[in-house]
Amino acid sequence: MNDVPNRVPSHAPLDAATARSVQDELRSRVVLDESGPTPGTGHVTGVDVAYDDERDVVVAAAVVLDAATLTTIEEVTATGRVEFPYVPGLLAFREIPTVLAALERLTADPGLVVCDGYGQAHPRRFGLASHLGVLTGLPTLGVAKNPFTFTYEQPGPARGDSSPLLDTVDGAEVGRALRTQPGVKPVFVSVGHRISLDNACAHTLHLAASYRQPETTRLADSLCRRALAQATGL
DNA sequence: GCGACAG
DNA sequence: ATCTTGTCGC
Known part of the structure; x- marks a missing residue:
């Protein structure tokens, strides 16, 4: 007998070890050889x-x-x-179920999806943006406010300046520290699914014309906060 | 073994 | 992420 069930009730509590194995399984489906949509076209x-x-x-x-x-x-x-606690490296399991529910409510084509967090910049190269990309098939990228466990040299002071975001262990470039506003702390961009790092940075810069964070993130952030306040009842 | 660690 | 008022500045 195999003591590992091949199917688990969708609402069964997931432990951290199982979550990590799910990431290792899904990681093989990430597509990294597409350049992605052209900035300034279609939907974001x-x-x-x-x-x-x-x-x-x-x-x-x-x-x-x-x-x-x-x-x-x-x-x-x-x-x-909330069915999963915040565990570093497992953020997707906390956020994705509800994000998928929201995406399913859209009537418009999502186009490129911009996530709040990481894609390739992840201990197992499968952050939130990668996970959402694989599950939806949509091109995705991640923009984070912090470098997590990765290292980087301070990029130049001008808007658009960037430097590699490096894995501390193997030295791989997992993303980029991108200066979206002059003299302001950079954001940390990484590829999710079906987009190149260069293009991900170009999109991020285009979307962050006025503020440090891309407009997509600012709008989604304020919307979910307002909705939560309403759902909670002030 | 323990701590650090996207949001 | 979240706890949290006013305040400095364009």
């Missing part, structure tokens, strides 16, 4: 999540923008229960 969608761990509520938001004008085409939210 920002996704983000807000939590109320007290009440066990999580709200995800997805905001679709016209990439050329950065105007909002559609915005949706989805509410769920």
